Structure formats: structure tokens, C-alpha cells
Amino acid sequence: MAQTKEFRLLCLENPLLDIQAFGDEALLQKYGLKANDAILAEPQHQEIFEDLLNNYDAKLIAGGAAQNTARGAQYILPPNSVVYLGGAGDDKYAAILRDACKQAGLRVEYRVDPKVPTGRCGVVITGHNRSMCTELGAANHYDLEHLKRPDIWALVENAEAYYVGGYHFTVCPPAIMELAKQAAEHNKPFILSLSAPFIPQFFKDPLDESAPYWDYVIGNETEAAAYAESHGLGTTDVKEIAKALANLPKINTQRKRVAIITQGTEPTIVAVQGEEQVTEYPVHPIPKEEINDTNGAGDAFAGGFCAGVVEGRPLAECVDMGQWLAKLSIRELGPSYPFPKQAYTGKQ
Ligand code: 26A
Numbered sequence: 001m002a003q004t005k006e007f008r009l010l011c012l013e014n015p016l017l018d019i020q021a022f023g024d025e026a027l028l029q030k031y032g033l034k035a036n037d038a039i040l041a042e043p044q045h046q047e048i049f050e051d052l053l054n055n056y057d058a059k060l061i062a063g064g065a066a067q068n069t070a071r072g073a074q075y076i077l078p079p080n081s082v083v084y085l086g087g088a089g090d091d092k093y094a095a096i097l098r099d100a101c102k103q104a105g106l107r108v109e110y111r112v113d114p115k116v117p118t119g120r121c122g123v124v125i126t127g128h129n130r131s132m133c134t135e136l137g138a139a140n141h142y143d144l145e146h147l148k149r150p151d152i153w154a155l156v157e158n159a160e161a162y163y164v165g166g167y168h169f170t171v172c173p174p175a176i177m178e179l180a181k182q183a184a185e186h187n188k189p190f191i192l193s194l195s196a197p198f199i200p201q202f203f204k205d206p207l208d209e210s211a212p213y214w215d216y217v218i219g220n221e222t223e224a225a226a227y228a229e230s231h232g233l234g235t236t237d238v239k240e241i242a243k244a245l246a247n248l249p250k251i252n253t254q255r256k257r258v259a260i261i262t263q264g265t266e267p268t269i270v271a272v273q274g275e276e277q278v279t280e281y282p283v284h285p286i287p288k289e290e291i292n293d294t295n296g297a298g299d300a301f302a303g304g305f306c307a308g309v310v311e312g313r314p315l316a317e318c319v320d321m322g323q324w325l326a327k328l329s330i331r332e333l334g335p336s337y338p339f340p341k342q343a344y345t346g347k348q
Contacts, residue, residue, distance in 0.1 A: 006080040007107065007158060009073055009310050012147075012179060013066030013165030014139035015086040015110060017093040019049050020063075020123035020295060020334050021056035027124055028131060035129040036222075038196040040170065041122070045133050048122040060093075061334035062100035063121050064139070065195055066165030068296045068335035071104040072303020072325050073163075075337045076344055077310060083107040083155050087142035087171070093118035094138075104337070109155065111146035113138040123295050123334070130295040140171055147175045160188055163306050166195030166207065173206035180213030184252040189309055193302055194219035197226035204230055212251045216309065218302050219245075221263040238263065239278040242271035258315065262301055262326075264294075268319055281319045286327055296335020301326040304344070317346075 028035060031048050041048070052058035062071070070084040084101070088094040088110040097118065101108045119139035124131045146152060156162075162179045169176065183190035192214045194200060200207055200223065211217075219227065224241045227233075233244050238261050245259035256273040263269070267280035304325030308318030321344055328338055 004078055005160070007083045007155060008160040009070070009077070009082045009163060009306055010156060010159035010161070010179070011066045011070040011082065011084045011163040011165075012175060013086055013168045014064050014119055014136055014142070014171060015067050015084075015088045015097050015108070016064040016119040016121040016134060016136075016139060017096055018061040018063030018121045018123050018295065018334055019052050019058045020061055020125065021052045021058035023056060023124035023126055025126065027056070028126065031133065033124060033131040033133060035126050035131055038132040038134070039198065041133050041135040045122070048133055049120055049135070052122050052124070059333060060096055061336065062097050063123070063296070063335055064119070065167055065193065065299050066163060067097070067101070068299035069163060069165065069193070069303040069306065071101065071106050072300045072329070072337060073307040073310070074104055074106045075341065076304060076307035076321065076325065079105055080107065081310070083109060083159070085109050085111075085142070085147065085152065087111045087113060087139045089116050089118040089138040090114040091118055093120065109152055111142050113141045116141060125293045125295065128291060128294050130293060132295075136171065142168070142172045142175065144172065144174045144178065147178055156182060161191065161306065161310050162188065163191045163302070164193070166193050166199040169199055169203040169206045173209070176206070176210055180210050183215070184213050187252060187254050189215040189255065191216040191218065191302075191306055191309065194223040194227060197222050199223070200227040200230045211248050214248075214257055215252065215255045216258050216260065216305075217245050218260045218262070218305065220298055221261060221266075224261045238269050239271070242269045242278055246271040246273045260305065260319065262298060268323065270315065270319060272315075281316070281323065283323055284327065286331065291330050292333055294330055297326045297330050299335055300329035300337070
């Protein structure tokens with residue numbers, strides 16, 4: 001039997017170690033955090049990491065949104081299917097990340113900066129919400145030079161699909177554009193996640209520059225709303241926003257753009273470029289008592305979805321794979337997947 005090609009999916013973003021704890025309203029207030037948000041740490045947030053570790057029994061868990069997605073896609077795909085790029089330090093935290101990725105069978109190619117600590121993300125869980133506060137550290141030093149290094153660029157050329165976490169717009173838009181252009185030139189799918197409301201709000205220009213290259217754009221309802229507001233779409237209707245995203249101008253006309261908006265336990269909305277009809281895919285709920293936390297649920301959705309795209313499955317099945325993997329992840333602590341592995345056995 002012919003061997004399947006290796007490393008068909010290449011992902012790029014910010015490797016982070018999550019410092020995650022169950023907290024309360026007082027903790028959120030202490031640092032001025034919203035219950036469900038993702039922000040970059042500012043001076044007033046510096047203490048949160050030690051605070052979580054010392055006073056809230058925080059756990060260290062591999063994170064970084066697209067790294068979670070990459071581990072998720074690899075969870076479903078055959079061994080050696082996914083490679084992940086980003087910037088990390090040369091420290092204990094990087095070792096934990098490498099270990100977790102190795103266990104998940106994910107190949108990582110970090111741009112190592114020995115002078116800067118690995119990025120970390122303080123995660124405060126309250127109920128079914130998660131508030132994230134990120135200090136990017138070495139992840140912020142990812143650069144084009146690393147992407148263009150001959151051994152890394154060979155991985156880019158070899159890959160058949162690209163997934164970029166929108167959080168990377170805060171780090172290295174030129175690297176994103178290189179992948180976007182490579183995808184369009186070779187008719188490979190380029191998948192982008194909006195990542196967080198602050199990306200369309202405060203990184204609008206680089207986001208918009210990449211938009212013509214999106215074959216798939218994935219976001220949740222709050223990211224969609226932030227996009228609509230920052231782009232003056234004049235609507236708060238998720239279906240209309242999905243349609244607007246799908247119908248933005250596109251460079252590679254061989255693929256119709258697909259916009260996918262998840263909404264927690266509400267149906268996933270899917271719009272296809274040029275199509276009037278928007279499709280809703282109901283989520284298969286799990287009993288409340290089985291929910292551990294929702295940190296990484298969206299990343300897991302993207303992971304399952306990307307695995308489907310790489311395998312060339314029909315759109316409805318890609319969505320189903322995303323919902324399936326998200327369901328597995330929210331039963332685990334943080335952005336993790338159950339071991340021993342469960343197999344996706346077809347549409348639920
Ligand atoms: C640039 N920022 C803010 C970030 C992140 C991030 N990943 C990359 N860049 N802020 C939070 N995360 C990750 O999101 C995951 C949950 O979706 C966290 O590390 C967490 O694992």
C-alpha cells in the first residue's frame with residue numbers, strides 16, 4: 001500500500017504554557033479581567049502568574065491556541081501528519097511543551113530564543129467561562145527568517161494545508177502572508193482562526209490584508225461580533241456576519257471561501273461564498289456534570305475541522321469532526337484530549 005504523505009498540515013502561532021486554575025469573581029476583579037476573554041498581559045497583570053501558582057493550585061498545561069489545534073488534528077490524523085511552528089525559549093516551560101507535543105505525536109519546530117522565557121497564559125476558570133491573560137515572551141520573537149530557513153521552508157512546501165491562529169497577527173504578519181500566498185499559488189487550503197475579539201478590533205489592518213487568502217475562516221460568536229463592529233458591517237446577526245466573511249474578495253478563485261462560526265452549545269453556523277443559504281449544525285450537548293472546562297474548546301473544534309479538510313471530507317463531516325473533538329476536549333482539564341485515544345467513527 002502506498003504510504004500516506006507525512007506532515008500534510010502545517011500550523012503556525014504562539015506556543016504557550018497555560019497556568020490554569022479555578023478562580024472566582026474576586027480574582028477576576030483583582031486583575032480587571034472579564035469572565036470570558038483573551039488579552040495580552042499589561043503591567044497590572046504581572047503578578048497573576050505567581051498568584052495562580054501559589055494561591056490557586058494552578059496546573060501547568062500545554063496551551064497556545066493553534067498548538068492545541070495542531071495537537072487536535074494530529075489526534076485524529078495518521079501519525080506524522082501535523083507540524084507546528086512558533087517561538088519558544090530554552091527553559092523548563094519549553095521542555096513541558098515539547099513533552100506534551102511529543103506525547104501527542106505532534107512535530108514542533110520552534111524558533112528558539114535562549115534569552116527570552118517561553119510564553120505563558122494565565123487561565124482563570126469560573127463556571128463554564130475562561131479568562132486568559134497572555135505574556136508572549138519568546139513567542140513574540142517568531143520571525144520570517146525562521147520560516148524561510150531551508151529546512152523549515154521545505155516543510156511549508158511539502159504541506160498540503162495551512163492553519164494559522166489569528167493570535168499570530170500580534171507577532172509576525174509577514175510570516176502569515178508568506179503561508180497565505182504559498183497556499184493561493186499552489187491551490188492549497190489556507191485556514192485562519194479569528195482567535196479573539198481583540199484581533200479584529202486592534203489588528204484589523206494585517207487581518208484584512210490576509211483576508212483575500214482565507215479559504216476557511218473560523219471564529220466564535222464574540223469574535224464574529226467584534227469583526228462586524230470593527231468592520232462596520234451594520235449587523236449583529238451571526239448568519240449575516242458569516243455570509244459577509246464568506247463573500248469578501250478572494251484571490252484563489254478555485255476554492256469558494258467557507259466561514260464557520262461556533263456558538264458554544266448553540267448551532268455552528270456555516271456560510272459558503274456565493275450561496276444564499278447559511279447552514280446550521282446543531283451541537284450534540286454533553287451532560288453539564290461531564291464538563292471540566294471550556295479552555296481550548298474552540299481550538300479543538302478547529303483541530304477536528306482541519307483534520308477533515310486535510311482528509312478531503314465533505315464540509316458537513318468536517319464540522320462534525322470539529323464538534324466531536326471539542327466535546328472530547330471540554331471533558332478534559334484545559335486544552336487536552338483523552339488518552340487512550342478515541343476514534344472518530346463517522347457522523348454522530
Ligand atoms: C497572543 N495571545 C493572546 C495568544 C493567546 C493564546 N494563544 C496564542 N496567543 N492567548 C491565549 N491563548 C491560548 O488559547 C488557548 C485556548 O483557546 C491559551 O494558551 C489556551 O491554551
